[in-house]
Amino acid sequence: xxxxxxxxxxxxxxxxxxxxxxxxxxxxxxxxxxxxxxxxxxxxxxxxxxxxxxxxxxxxxxxxxxxxxxxxxxxxxxxxxxxxxxxxxxxxxxxxxxxxxxxxxxxxxxxxxxxxxxxxxxxxxxxxxxxxxxxxxxxxxxxxxxxxxxxxxxxxxxxxxxx
Amino acid sequence: xxxxxxxxxxxxxxxxxxxxxxxxxxxxxxxxxxxxxxxxxxxxxxxxxxxxxxxxxxxxxxxxxxxxxxxxxxxxxxxxxxxxxxxxxxxxxxxxxxxxxxxxxxxxxxxxxxxxxxxxxxxxxxxxxxxxxxxxxxxxxxxxxxxxxxxxxxxxxxxxxxxxx
Numbered sequence: 001x002x003x004x005x006x007x008x009x010x011x012x013x014x015x016x017x018x019x020x021x022x023x024x025x026x027x028x029x030x031x032x033x034x035x036x037x038x039x040x041x042x043x044x045x046x047x048x049x050x051x052x053x054x055x056x057x058x059x060x061x062x063x064x065x066x067x068x069x070x071x072x073x074x075x076x077x078x079x080x081x082x083x084x085x086x087x088x089x090x091x092x093x094x095x096x097x098x099x100x101x102x103x104x105x106x107x108x109x110x111x112x113x114x115x116x117x118x119x120x121x122x123x124x125x126x127x128x129x130x131x132x133x134x135x136x137x138x139x140x141x142x143x144x145x146x147x148x149x150x151x152x153x154x155x156x157x158x159x160x161x162x163x
Numbered sequence: 164x165x166x167x168x169x170x171x172x173x174x175x176x177x178x179x180x181x182x183x184x185x186x187x188x189x190x191x192x193x194x195x196x197x198x199x200x201x202x203x204x205x206x207x208x209x210x211x212x213x214x215x216x217x218x219x220x221x222x223x224x225x226x227x228x229x230x231x232x233x234x235x236x237x238x239x240x241x242x243x244x245x246x247x248x249x250x251x252x253x254x255x256x257x258x259x260x261x262x263x264x265x266x267x268x269x270x271x272x273x274x275x276x277x278x279x280x281x282x283x284x285x286x287x288x289x290x291x292x293x294x295x296x297x298x299x300x301x302x303x304x305x306x307x308x309x310x311x312x313x314x315x316x317x318x319x320x321x322x323x324x325x326x327x328x
Contacts, residue, residue: 006168006169007168007169007325008168009168009326009327009328012195012327012328037196037263037265038265039265039266039269039274065228065235066228066237067226067227067228067229067235067236067237067238067292068226068237068239069226069227069237069238069239070237070239071237072228072235072236072237094271094272094273094274094296095274096263096265096274096275096276096294098263098276116276116278116292118274118275118276118294119226119274119294120223120224120226120272120274120294120295120296121224121226121296122226123226123228123294124226124227124228124237124276124292124293124294125228125292126228126292152269152271154195154265154266154269156195156196156327158325158327
């Protein structure tokens with residue numbers, strides 16, 4: 001049984017070698033929302049991030065809540081030059097991230113991004129990002145500064161169509 | 164464009180009398196990710212189903228972040244503890260859970276995540292998110308045990324496969 005036109009795979013990248021940046025480009029505007037699913041690890045502890053449409057201006061902000069098992073808290077950042085992604089402080093530790101890009105092709109609104117971050121031995125976390133741009137999202141570049149995404153890490157971008 | 168994908172693999176509904184565990188076996192390896200949607204309740208109040216969720220019979224360390232309406236907290240355990248609603252708290256209420264298992268056919272350890280609510284019109288309600296690392300090979304079975312109680316009648320589980328091609 002299929003549940004309607006949901007979770008249409010747009011592109012997937014399973015890394016055959018370690019790289020510092022993974023990019024999805026030429027994203028079609030034919031869906032309502034995007035979902036990016038990641039599972040994998042990095043070669044050294046780092047805070048990963050992503051940019052949209054190559055924008056490195058101070059147009060990103062975020063608010064997050066987390067639980068580490070011993071403490072719970074919340075934080076935020078404004079006027080960032082990239083969007084915060086998975087916090088990965090330990091080399092080779094497996095993480096999962098599920099990110100929803102809401103109304104990504106709407107050219108009248110800024111883009112809200114909802115994220116579930118899952119560092120399996122680090123924290124359970126939820127995050128909201130904002131990209132202050134009315135451009136349709138056509139590319140996503142995910143970076144692991146001062147590290148690499150490890151071989152075998154998998155990124156899949158899905159399109160979610162309106163019902 | 165690839166075909167739409169979110170395919171129901173199997174479903175299960177608990178009958179009268181309840182059962183001590185629910186789950187699925189012989190999960191096909193034809194998808195990329197698994198998504199389990201559960202409406203679930205235990206006969207035991209505030210059941211945490213300690214070590215109760217397994218993949219291929221294995222569980223692992225977990226971290227949970229929760230809010231009760233009066234505060235937020237976090238817990239860490241050694242074995243995939245997922246809280247479900249106790250039917251003794253409010254009859255007829257069931258916890259709702261989404262449990263996501265990415266890249267489930269991989270030989271690598273699995274980092275699974277869940278989003279759940281146990282709202283029951285009382286102060287014992289709980290909204291929580293969690294993550295667990297389970298070291299196992301390709302996932303062919305999953306099981307959720309009720310710990311000291313039973314999963315009660317009308318508990319339902321739907322297992323979906325999501326494909327990236």
